[in-house]
Amino acid sequence: MKISELLPRLQQNDSLALAKAISLVENRRKDYKRLLDGIYPLPRTALKIGITGAPGSGKSSLIEKLIAGLREQGLNLAVLAVDPSSPLSGGALLGDRLRMIQHSNDPRVFIRSIANRGHLGGLSLSTHEIVDLLQASGKDVIIIETVGVGQSEVDIVNVADVVLMVINPDSGDEIQIFKAGIIEIADIFVVNKSDLAGADNKVAEIRNYFALSDRDPLVFPTSVKEDRGIRELLAGIRRFQETEAGRIRDKAARMKASYIEKIVIERVQEAMRLDPAAAALARGEGEGNPQRAAERILELLKKGGAHDKKN
């Protein structure tokens, strides 16, 4: 399929074309930038819901319920499961993604798992672009799921309009939940498995955490097992989308800026690797003071051609 064929089919919500476009972008295949040139002028109106939480918090089965609820509303959906890659344990976390398979035959539910290979420690650049491809295909809602480990969790904020943090009544370690940087990015707290003892306490604990701040947290108890709270959560997400429209817009602007900055940084890193003299300086050769080495590298990159676009 050529780019010229891919684009119109993508816009008509053709899953095959979408899957192909994602692979093209994910693997940085020839012409992927031309494809992107074609999608950015398209209208993008999808609500992007980020979902994070520790492994075992029941994110995937909650997402299944959310999918069912959103499908009842006749909406066109995509789920993007982002896997943090770790040399030892990474792959194993992908397993529970397969539970969503009950929706996998529905042409209006596009599901894709991607590995997160961003070498700055956060989401890889292609994650942003894949979300943009999903938007261009005319999805109404895009769910971006990530596992609660490290920087990719914090970075989900860069691609989502609203961030849900899934916790459980029995997640004992407060530090884990309230650890620096994570709680601040959550817009909505979901106390999942609320059929277990301690759900009310957990809700109170979250409210308590914010008691001294000026923020009134949105907290929703849900139970996938007893099918409770899902409708309320979906309504809460919509309400957030309406009442916080200004904040979401500001966030989208910041999101785009940080994404562009990341591309610039990746290009500079690439240029440093490709220029032998810069690479030597980067290895600490010929200049003992790292500050001075950095200055000399920047001079070399300004003179050199490695910054040049390649396609």
Add this chain to the structure above:
Amino acid sequence: MKISELLPRLQQNDSLALAKAISLVENRRKDYKRLLDGIYPLPRTALKIGITGAPGSGKSSLIEKLIAGLREQGLNLAVLAVDPSSPLSGGALLGDRLRMIQHSNDPRVFIRSIANRGHLGGLSLSTHEIVDLLQASGKDVIIIETVGVGQSEVDIVNVADVVLMVINPDSGDEIQIFKAGIIEIADIFVVNKSDLAGADNKVAEIRNYFALSDRDPLVFPTSVKEDRGIRELLAGIRRFQETEAGRIRDKAARMKASYIEKIVIERVQEAMRLDPAAAALARGEGEGNPQRAAERILELLKKGGAHDKKN
């Protein structure tokens, strides 16, 4: 104190000069680069021990014991406590640092807390430079402590020769301990509070985790309360330093390279902010495709003077 006075006093292990030099570098004061020019040619032989672990795992009191043991060996020490900054919870974690105060009158134990303000999510650049200042002052051992939250924990590997991960017999959540990216950076596992029930199990659990890999983990049980295992741990660290000398050297080289790269990136980010046309493109103005916007920014930065060194 002038730079020319600061340098010789710093080399003579003058704590006042060292404190002043650190402030100069931390706050990016005038002439800090000239100070750095002076320190990089100096010999650096300190063993850098990184210590990480969840809040409450007893890192600080363990460090007190390590300090006492190292002082018995007549060594010259520095402890650098790195605080991850978080808008809501950051400052509070600093409190337990004060417990080390029993050594604070010892002129051979230099203790400093620094906030981590790195805007790439990891350790701030000045952390690397402060470690280099401590090295230049002729310390034999530098202990770098960080709290086990997010990227700063992973980044400690960039400044330490050997990374200790402190866990407890009762740290229930395996996921927390074995979470992606953290366990891989630890060279030595310390099961602290080994007077509590379950210490043997925890040691076995760690060995078990690595059973399928080709790595034989170093695990040391310690009890600050009962003063057990500290000597063995110190001996284990020395043994690691000897047997893994090659690996430590390779790591130091990678460390330096990543540090230089970080400086380059910070400069590029700064240049993007300072060049109005680049800043507009970075905000997504005038170019819808982020890939193309990044290319145009790079062209602007190559032409512009914003890359130029300032002092």
